[in-house]
Amino acid sequence: MTTPSPAIVWFRNDRRLSDHPALHAATECGGPLVLLYILEEDAGRSLGAAKGVWLHHSLAALQDDIEARGGSLILRSGKAAAIIDSVIETTGAEAIFWNRRYHKPDRDRDAAIKEDLSGRGLNAESFKGNLLVEPWEVETKGGTPYRVFTPFWRAAKEGLEVADPISAPSSLSCFDGDLTSEKLADWNLLPTRPDWGSKLLDHHSPGETGAMTRLTDFLDGPIEDYAQGRDRPDKDSTSKLSPHLAHGEISPRQIWDACKDNEYTSRKFLTEIGWREFSYSLLFYNPELATKNFNDGYETMAWDHDDQAYEAWTMGQTGYPFVDAGMRQLWATGWMHNRVRMVVASFLIKHLMIDWRDGEDWFWDTLLEADLASNAASWQWVAGTGADAAPYFRVFNPFGQGEKFDPKGDYVREWVPELRGLPGKYIQTPWTAPDDVLEKAGVTLGEDYPEPLVDHKEARERVLAAYKSARAEG
DNA sequence: TGAAATGTTGGGGCG
C-alpha cells in the first residue's frame, strides 16, 4: 500500500479552517497537507493600507489556528504560478485545491495555473467557498445577468440549497520535509513610523475566532432590532462582520446557516448578504466595476477637481458634523457604519461633485475590509451610475440624516469631540446655533470647527442641474 | 436604503 502524495491548499481570501471546501477536499486525499498562502506580486490593484494591517493579523491568526492543530502555514511572496511550481517540485504534491475568486484578472491567473497543472497530469481543482451563489448560477429568463437587486436575490434564493457548513479538521497533518516559509513580519504589512495600525485593532479582532465571536454576539442581541437599529450609528446594532467576510474568516454559508432558524428577525440581515452576492455578480460580469461607470449615461458628467475639498472630506473637516463623524470613524477604526457610508459618499459626489472613483479609492485605502466588489458596487450605487442605482436626484441631506439617525447627537459627540458641548438641537447644524450657545459649548466656528464647506441648498441645486445636463448630453 | 416643493384636508380662532 502506497502513502498518498501531498495535497496543496492554496489559501487566498479564505483564511479560515471551518467551512473551507478546498481544505476539506485536501484532507479527503489522505496524504500530508501543504497549507500555502501567497502574497501575490503584480496581481492588479495594490493592497489598501488598512487592508494590509488586517491581512497581517489575519495571517497570524490563521498560523496560530493551524499550529494549534499540529500543522504549519507556508508563506511565500512572488508570482503564484512560479511559487506553486516550486512547492510542487519540493513536496511531490499531486493535487492542489483552492476556493474560487471572481474578479477577472484573478480568474485568468487561476485558470492559467489550473490549465498548466492539469496538462501535467496534476489534480487542480477549485471550489465554491466564498459565495452562496456563483454569478453564473443566476441569470434572467433571457439568459443575461441581473441588473436589479430584488429580482437577482429572489432568483438566487429560489431553489438555493445551502448545505451544512463543513467543520474544521480537528488535526492537520502537514508535509514535514524541507519546505521553507517566509516570515510574516518580513512582509512589512504593518505600518511603522508612525504605527497607526495598532489603534485600528482596538476595535477589531481579525481571525476566524474573532469572526465567530462577532457573529454569535450579533445573533445574541442586536439582530432582534436589526430592521430599525441597523440605521442607527449611535447604537451598536450592526454585525460588523464586513472585514471578516471580506477576508474570508467566515463564509456566507456559515452566516446563512446560523440565521436560517431565525427567519423573521434575520430577513433584513440576510438581504445584506444578498447585496454582497449581487456585488460579486456585478464584478464578475463587469471587471472594470471600480473604474468605469456601469451605466454610460454619465460619462459627460463634469466633476470638480477640488483637492482642498477632497482633503477636507477625507479628514472629516467638511463642517457637517454627521459627515465628519463618519470620516473620522473610518480614519480611526478602519470601519464606518453603513448608513453613514451612504451619507458621506453622497456628500462627496453630490455636494462636492467629486468623482465617485476618488471616494472609492479613499475607502479602498482606509477600510480594513476593502472589498473590491462591494466597494465599487456601492459607490456606483450612490453615484447613480451603477446597477439598480439610487436615482440621480436622491441627494442625502447631510444634517437631516444626522437628525434622523443620530437624534441625540451621541455619534457626532464620539467622533467630533470639539462639538461635545453643543446641545442635541444644534449638534448637527452648529452654524445655526445662537452665539451664546456656541460660546457656552466652547466652540468658535472657523477655529475649533469649520464652517460648512458648501451651502447645502446651493450644492443640491448645482448637482441636480449638472446631472440633468449630463443626462441630456449622454 | 431622499428631500423639497406643492397640494389637500381639517380643526380651531375669530368676526
Place this chain on the structure above:
DNA sequence: ACGCCCCAACATTTC
C-alpha cells in the same frame, strides 16, 4: 351658526 382664514399635518409630485 356660519364663513373665512390660518396653519399644521398629511399626501402627492417633482427633482
